[in-house]
Amino acid sequence: MADNEDVLARRVEEACLNGWPALKTIWLDGWLLRFSHGHTRRANSISLLWPGTRQPSEQISSAEAFYSHHGLPTIFRLSSVSSQDIGSALDEAGYGPGEDETCVLYRDLDAAPSQGERGAAFVRPNLDDAWFGAHARLQKFSAATAAHARALFGAVALPTGYAMSPASDGSPAALAFGAVHDGIVCINAVATDPTFRRQGHAHNAVSALLAWARDDQGAKGACLPVVAGNDAGRSLYRSLAFSTEISRYSYRRKVA
Incomplete structure (x- = not known):
């Protein structure tokens, strides 16, 4: 390298x-x-x-x-x-x-994508009940896991953005979370309600985060992790110009 x-x-x-x-x-x-x-x-x-x-x-x-x-x-x-x-x-x-x-993908934000054509994805700077409730539901969290997850979001010390792409009825169709560190926004927690898959909502949510990071936070680059074998996820991120694989990691655990 x-x-x-x-x-x-x-x-x-x-x-x-x-x-x-x-x-x-x-x-x-x-x-x-x-x-x-x-x-x-x-x-x-x-x-x-x-x-x-x-x-x-x-x-x-x-x-x-x-x-x-x-x-x-x-x-x-x-x-x-x-x-x-x-x-x-x-x-x-x-x-x-x-x-x-897992691949860690990177792109610069010189030409961040627009928010897309399907619905008006929006970004809020603070975690609210609507966003987290949708996140917990999509991840099928137990009450205990939801409490730990909420505490983890609360532990982020960076400027944060919580993106949501609503369906036509206003319900959360897709979510994404971003935090900006040293000019780089790290994207996590991208999820789509199964009812609204293949409708561009995840693309809109991530695009909104990229635009927020660039325009409101002055970010110059963006990164995100995606499991190497997640073909659908990698296809989504290619469409969002995440064309550079910056690193890889995997996990090893103690065998009982």
């Missing part, structure tokens, strides 16, 4: 971590341990931000003790951005193979 690409990849990594934070964090010799009552792997896993001074096996054991204390499985989020390779140490410690390889 060229130097300028490496710098951008690390900026995007920061935007992703800050745009989808954890409720509690621990720094452990270059590793970031994140805890959020088990709600989403990204907010409950370990990111290797720089190599520490300990042997990987010792570091892994120390990290496992923290997750055991919180009653959570130990999960590593292994990114191509990391300069430390601990694959062999994880093999020896009894971790399973990689799960859900």
Whole structure:
């Protein structure tokens, strides 16, 4: 990776971590341990931000003790951005193979898409009951999970945008969430009500977020994660000009 690409990849990594934070964090010799009552792997896993001074096996054991204390499985989020390779140490410690390889896509915002032609997607700066209620319903959250999810959204310390594309009857057809860090908006929580799929609503919601980030927040770039095997999602994001794959990551968890 060229130097300028490496710098951008690390900026995007920061935007992703800050745009989808954890409720509690621990720094452990270059590793970031994140805890959020088990709600989403990204907010409950370990990111290797720089190599520490300990042997990987010792570091892994120390990290496992923290997750055991919180009653959570130990999960590593292994990114191509990391300069430390601990694959062999994880093999020896009894971790399973990689799960859900994910692409982090990037685009600049010199020509952010318009909001589209189907309905008027809008963006609000604060989390409200209508947006979160639709999010919880589409994700089929239990009451406990909904409480953890709401707390996680509340933990975002960046400027935020909550986009909704309404159906003709005004009901939420598609949602998207964005947070702007250091000139980059990180897009998350893109979801469409199954009743309104293939009608352009997700495209409109994300487009509205991109325009909000560019015009209201001065963002110059945008990023988002998508599972590598999610063909529908990748097709949507290609249509929104997310043509650059900036990095990849996958998860490895301790096998019981």
